Amino acid sequence: MDNENPLYRERPVSFVRRGSRLQGRRQQLWDDYADRFVIDVPRDVGATSIDPGFRLDPEQTFGRDAPLVIEIGTGLGEAIAAGAAAHPEKNFLGIEVYRPGIASLLGHAAQANVSNVRAVLANAPDVLETMLPASSVAEAWMFFPDPWHKKRHHKRRLVQPYFVDLVARVLRPGGTWRLATDWQEYAEHMLDVTDASEHFTNPNDGYAQRFDGRTLTSFEKKAGQAGRAIFDIELTRR
Ligand SMILES: C[S@@+](CC[C@H](N)C(=O)[O-])C[C@H]1O[C@@H](n2cnc3c(N)ncnc32)[C@H](O)[C@@H]1O
Numbered sequence: 001m002d003n004e005n006p007l008y009r010e011r012p013v014s015f016v017r018r019g020s021r022l023q024g025r026r027q028q029l030w031d032d033y034a035d036r037f038v039i040d041v042p043r044d045v046g047a048t049s050i051d052p053g054f055r056l057d058p059e060q061t062f063g064r065d066a067p068l069v070i071e072i073g074t075g076l077g078e079a080i081a082a083g084a085a086a087h088p089e090k091n092f093l094g095i096e097v098y099r100p101g102i103a104s105l106l107g108h109a110a111q112a113n114v115s116n117v118r119a120v121l122a123n124a125p126d127v128l129e130t131m132l133p134a135s136s137v138a139e140a141w142m143f144f145p146d147p148w149h150k151k152r153h154h155k156r157r158l159v160q161p162y163f164v165d166l167v168a169r170v171l172r173p174g175g176t177w178r179l180a181t182d183w184q185e186y187a188e189h190m191l192d193v194t195d196a197s198e199h200f201t202n203p204n205d206g207y208a209q210r211f212d213g214r215t216l217t218s219f220e221k222k223a224g225q226a227g228r229a230i231f232d233i234e235l236t237r238r
Pocket residue numbers: 013014015072073074075076095096097098101122123124125142143144145146158217218219220
């Protein structure tokens with residue numbers, strides 16, 4: 001199940017499969033905490049796919065009905081674990097294709113001693129297209145999605161019209177989509193694509209203030225050290 005043959009997919013994926021092997025501490029974290037925090041999903045073809053017949057019941061998964069926040073591309077899981085600790089009244093679902101990243105998320109969640117976070121190892125479009133019920137999400141976070149700098153790779157970017165429709169599908173009316181990037185040209189693209197969508201309004205008519213619920217991740221720290229500006233975008237589901 002470790003192959004991710006792009007030929008199985010209609011669209012190019014937004015990631016390059018990196019090693020999914022866990023070692024040392026990360027393997028230990030997986031052994032200790034995956035049962036508690038990782039949602040085991042039936043696959044279709046490919047290790048990060050989801051059987052299109054599978055539906056998540058968030059109330060059953062979290063053991064309660066509460067506003068659901070999802071994070072697309074959790075990286076090492078710092079932001080979602082901090083969010084879950086700061087907001088025990090909400091449920092948090094992290095979506096990530098990189099297994100060692102999810103192992104790291106487990107460590108942060110265990111350290112924060114939270115019970116309101118879950119993670120799924122999966123390609124985000126699959127989660128949005130079929131796994132999550134329509135209008136089930138209060139807030140979607142997407143911080144520093146891979147910018148795919150080169151023009152010939154732009155088709156691999158996640159933020160594209162079809163993906164905007166998928167986020168709109170899962171967000172409830174009035175729900176919020178928060179994005180951040182350190183790549184100006186991608187930020188402009190995000191504004192263009194979402195402005196053109198009938199599903200979203202932009203209350204700031206452009207960039208937003210830094211979302212104060214966004215933890216400074218190691219990724220953002222590096223961008224700051226390299227002198228790159230950060231662009232925040234906040235959108236409201238119509
Ligand atoms: C540049 S990192 C940013 C991580 C984190 N959000 C942060 O701010 O530190 C982008 C992350 O998105 C993940 N990713 C890329 N494409 C994805 C997809 N289609 N589904 C889920 N995760 C994806 C990558 O594996 C990587 O961990």
